[in-house]
Amino acid sequence: MATTQSSRQKGKKNSNMELAPLADLDGKRPPQALEFEASILGGLMIDAGVYAEVANILSPACFYDNRHRYIYEAIVSLASKNMPIDILTVMEELKLKGNFEAAGGAAMLSSLTTNAVTTANIVYHSKIVAQKALARGLIRMSNNILQLAYDETNDISDVMHTAEGSIFELSQTTQQRDYQQIDPVIREAIERIEKASQTESNISGIPSGFNELDKITSGWQDSDLVIIAARPAMGKTAFVLSMAKNMAADFHIPVAVFSLEMSKIQLVNRLMMNVCEIEGEKIKNGKLDTTEWARLEHNVNNLYGAPIYIDDTPSLSVFELRSKALRLHKEHGVRCIIIDYLQLMNASGMNFGSREQEVSIISRNLKALAKELNIPIIALSQLNRQVETRGGSGVEGKRPQLSDLRESGAIEQDADMVCFIHRPEYYRIYADGDGHDLRGKAYVIVAKHRSGKTGDVLLRFNESFTKFMNIDDISSIDYKADDSAQKSTNKENIPSKMNNMEVDDGGDMDLM
Numbered sequence: 001m002a003t004t005q006s007s008r009q010k011g012k013k014n015s016n017m018e019l020a021p022l023a024d025l026d027g028k029r030p031p032q033a034l035e036f037e038a039s040i041l042g043g044l045m046i047d048a049g050v051y052a053e054v055a056n057i058l059s060p061a062c063f064y065d066n067r068h069r070y071i072y073e074a075i076v077s078l079a080s081k082n083m084p085i086d087i088l089t090v091m092e093e094l095k096l097k098g099n100f101e102a103a104g105g106a107a108m109l110s111s112l113t114t115n116a117v118t119t120a121n122i123v124y125h126s127k128i129v130a131q132k133a134l135a136r137g138l139i140r141m142s143n144n145i146l147q148l149a150y151d152e153t154n155d156i157s158d159v160m161h162t163a164e165g166s167i168f169e170l171s172q173t174t175q176q177r178d179y180q181q182i183d184p185v186i187r188e189a190i191e192r193i194e195k196a197s198q199t200e201s202n203i204s205g206i207p208s209g210f211n212e213l214d215k216i217t218s219g220w221q222d223s224d225l226v227i228i229a230a231r232p233a234m235g236k237t238a239f240v241l242s243m244a245k246n247m248a249a250d251f252h253i254p255v256a257v258f259s260l261e262m263s264k265i266q267l268v269n270r271l272m273m274n275v276c277e278i279e280g281e282k283i284k285n286g287k288l289d290t291t292e293w294a295r296l297e298h299n300v301n302n303l304y305g306a307p308i309y310i311d312d313t314p315s316l317s318v319f320e321l322r323s324k325a326l327r328l329h330k331e332h333g334v335r336c337i338i339i340d341y342l343q344l345m346n347a348s349g350m351n352f353g354s355r356e357q358e359v360s361i362i363s364r365n366l367k368a369l370a371k372e373l374n375i376p377i378i379a380l381s382q383l384n385r386q387v388e389t390r391g392g393s394g395v396e397g398k399r400p401q402l403s404d405l406r407e408s409g410a411i412e413q414d415a416d417m418v419c420f421i422h423r424p425e426y427y428r429i430y431a432d433g434d435g436h437d438l439r440g441k442a443y444v445i446v447a448k449h450r451s452g453k454t455g456d457v458l459l460r461f462n463e464s465f466t467k468f469m470n471i472d473d474i475s476s477i478d479y480k481a482d483d484s485a486q487k488s489t490n491k492e493n494i495p496s497k498m499n500n501m502e503v504d505d506g507g508d509m510d511l512m
Helices: 005-017 036-048 048-053 066-080 085-098 105-115 123-151 155-171 182-197 211-217 235-251 262-274 280-285 291-300 320-333 355-373 412-414 493-500
Strands: 225-230 254-261 306-309 336-340 377-382 417-422 441-451 455-462 467-470
Touching: 036 048, 036 105, 036 123, 036 291, 036 417, 048 066, 048 123, 048 262, 048 320, 066 085, 066 105, 085 105, 085 336, 123 155, 155 211, 211 441, 225 235, 225 355, 225 412, 235 254, 235 262, 235 306, 235 336, 235 377, 254 262, 254 320, 262 291, 262 306, 306 320, 320 355, 355 377, 355 412
Parallel strands: 225 377, 225 417, 254 306, 254 336, 336 377
Antiparallel strands: 417 441, 441 455, 455 467
8 A cells, every 4th residue: 555755754743642551442451460579580580501492482571560660670680790689689679779679678578489399380370470461462453553543634544554563573572482402403404405416407406597697596585585776777577577487487396576666567568578588669559570470479478477476566564565575475485575676665663763773674674574484585676876086996896885775774784695796887887807898797796795706797787678688598589480470471460460369367466
């Protein structure tokens, strides 16, 4: 759902509202487990050795009783300073913080330690307290959204963004992954190595279709966040569409493309330019000659049935993306997600001091989503204008650098791989230092690779068809239509064949 800038600002204003106070609903008390809270606190003051297990589950906000919350805050403070935890040190810490009387004083601390019998079940008790706190959070959030929805001065789309942000923040508190002894992890790693060794291509991940790039990356790896960045007009969208076509049509790997910049029709037009090798202007105005109509009719069959799923929701939030990605992964087995492009996303419903902080949240959550689904996520990114103003001559003068990533250094930190697209020809640089012709060529620069080597890959780029190819690929522009196609000598017959073709609607899905 598109939102204007002013609408987004209003949404942020709403998101800053304090959550409604948690009150009884229909005479019901909010979820709580006071006995378990007391048992946990008493156990910690008897045996501080169990603190590490409890700390991984509970925060002070999980305690319903304010007195219990103050006491747990004191325990957390002591642990952070590597100080011993017992009734006396907790009492002293409460006094230092000015919370001794509010926590119930010496009588409360004494009763907690007196009634604590064992710490054997402290982890189980902690999980119960955490679940009660989560239930209260859901109630509090629901109350807040209810109030915002009743207020007719609020834009309902802003209320929805606030709801999305609140649910997302709440869900993050429950995403804990337990530790695991290393042996089964070693076995899984060896199994993957053995599986990779059995493939002729030595590619363990999802192939891009660009041979030299796949040699460096070994294919796009599961759980990786890959950033592909470039200045405008370098061909970012063309590059990922060429990859999406290679993955889906050539390797039958389901791919989802989230296009925040182009509509579905524009994106498919670009794909047809790529696959059918027809100029974009002719795709738009339909002024194709007989040969081009035949090539369109023949080559577009490579796209029918391809497992490419397109979503062109503008101003997509990272929360909407996660919801749609989970659905695509579950229902269609999508194994790679492409986002065009990162700076057009938002994190509505959450409060940020700057756009840089918002982009940091987006990149961090894209990485988390890649890990959660265990698939590669490829996100396009803009570069800042430093590339244009940078001095120096030759190919290296305009070469992108990691510091050129726009709006946030967190993109570089969160990404497992950062690739740049560099076309020297755009800057009227037609030869490299050794005199090799760079016209119609593009570099894919692997500038960061968390688990492998970096390097440059030279590809062919046909600007007329916005198509990237391997350096030794032969264009199919000389394709000769078969006899049946050549018999269709007038354009009036050929479009009718296109209209009679059956289209698999499953190949293009609107996820709104």
